[in-house]
Amino acid sequence: MVFEGAIFSSASFDKADFSPKVLTCIDRSGMIDRVISVDEPDYKSVKQTAENLNILHPIPKGSYLLPGFIDLHVHAPQWLQAGLALDKPLYEWLQNYTFPLEAKYQDLDFAKKSYTSLVNELLANGTTTVLYFGSIHTDANLVLADICAQAGQRAFIGKVAMDNPEQTPDFYRDSSSKESLEQTELFIQRLFDLQKKISAELTPVITPRFVPSCTDETLAGLGQLAAKYNLPIQSHCSESIWEDNYATERFNLRDAEVLDKFHLLTDKSVMAHGTQLSDSDLDLFNERNTAIAHCPISNVYFGNSVLPVKHTHEKNVEIGMGTDISGGFSPSIYRNIQQAVMSSQILQDSGEADARISATNAFYLATVGGAKALHVKTGQIKAGYKADFQIVTDQYSELMSNEPQDVFERLIYHTTKSEINEVYVSGKKVINRGENHGRK
CATH class of the missing domain: 2.30.40.10 (Urease, subunit C, domain 1)
Incomplete structure (x- = not known):
């Protein structure tokens, strides 16, 4: 053509x-x-x-x-609650809304209907490549992969690992670290088989939900699986003040340092949000060549701050754009580009010098930045x-x-x-x- x-x-x-x-x-x-x-x-x-x-x-x-746009952070099973309960605190939003919804994806008919709608909506909004969080259900994640392949979307998909009983509900978590790691590896192998069978652009991703959701054994095992299969890794890092404090209280380390301790910060890692990252964290990201998924709409609701995009770029950390459905209500990267510019102005008005970014800067994040984060030549x-x-x-x-x-x-x-x-x-x-x- x-x-x-x-x-x-x-x-x-x-x-x-x-x-x-x-x-x-x-x-x-x-x-x-x-x-x-x-x-x-x-x-x-x-x-x-x-x-x-x-x-x-x-x-x-x-x-x-x-x-085409690259979306570095989509919670696929949350599509059906996009725009709901965004006035609630993060912990309440997760426990009372998000986890009950994600638990429903054990029903594969339900999963197929929801994921078909999501994938088509993202494509219609110009998003050609997506980094997806799936659910804990291996079969439902494979349904998502098949839908992406049939629709023609390039997809990076992770089976979510979450097994910490102190931070996850009994109705929606891996029953043990052993199950979490075994199901992650099974998903990797089955997605590789699907990819070979239909020659689609599908890649499995190691996906600890975030540090609070996982036991030490699971975090360590996921780092080992990432190395064994040479796979991308995705999670959340310093998404909020609560998450930042949790890592310090549990490990006496920064959130980024915890992920690095378990070999989860690599040149194939994409960490979402990062609104609370310190300069030392950014230096660690730079050293590990780890990228950030900037989710400007979601950060307004749950991030407790604005990611300093220009400062982060000057620290030589790669940044791409993410919608964070459903912490972000819109499937449009255009809408998130707009919010990224607006939020940067708020950051500058709050006293951070030279924080404002332009539409040109945000367009880079949505295209080149995302492509570099995923190591795709697009x-x-x-x-x-x-x-x-x-x-x-x-x-x-x-x-x-x-x-x-x-x-x-x-x-x-x-x-x-x-x-x-x-x-x-x-x-x-x-x-x-x-x-x-x-x-x-």
Whole structure:
């Protein structure tokens, strides 16, 4: 396929590139082969060849090709409570709402219905790659994997490990550390089998829910499994004042230090939230090449602070964007980009110098930052990268300024799923506007 039209793509933390007319050429493996500008000598001949082969895809005037978004933090079983009980304290929200809902996913029919809705909603919002927390149920997590594969979404999925009886309810926890580790390994093996069988982009992830939910034996075993299978790791780290204090009281260590003690901070780790991380924690993250999933909407409700994105970036810690469904109510990365900018202004107004970030900075997090965190060559429109795209319409193009920076910011602040016309993952069309089901 060859796309012809305008593109926006992040070049760096501080710069988004705009090209008004290019050919973006996709090879049969779903990779970007070339991006040809209109002034290159073979532009016309490549376009003509694409027309002759009926593989030219003109992008309409007023629409733009953008990279697909990467969501680094989604609690898949929480989708059905998105927006509910967000006025409650974190502990109450977990115990009275979240854990009872997640326990229902032992019913695989229930899981299939919920996960089908979630995956399609994320794709429709331009999210092509997701790092998912599943539930404690191995079979339900495999249902999620199969739905992602059928819909065409690239998915990193973890079976949640949680076995500490002091912090988890008896109706929703692994019965022992032995069961937790055995089921985690079983899930890893079965997901590898599924991936080979259907050649989908699926990756198992080691997933301790967070330090309070796990016994020492489970934390240690999960670190060993991550090393054994060379897998990504995801958890929460310094999400709130309560979580931070819990780690200190139980281990006499910072939350990050506890995770590191059990070999859970690696160059394949993504830790969510981090609103309470200290400079020494950030130095440890930098040393381990561990990334942060910034969840700005959720942090407003449960984070007790604002993640200092610019400071964290200057400490050379990679950051991506996460919705944190359902601590975050919206499945839209656009909505979280907006909140990231707003929250940074609040941080600056509270006295932190030079804390404000721009739409360009947040766009980097949603694309390049997330791709680097997951070690996937995507998030940019350039040769050698996966063809993960969204085609987005500027609904005000005939009314407002069409200067590139103005268009870019307008897309960031006004795009909803109604303006996302098509979505592609590895060159395969997975969403057409007005159609709410999977791969086409």
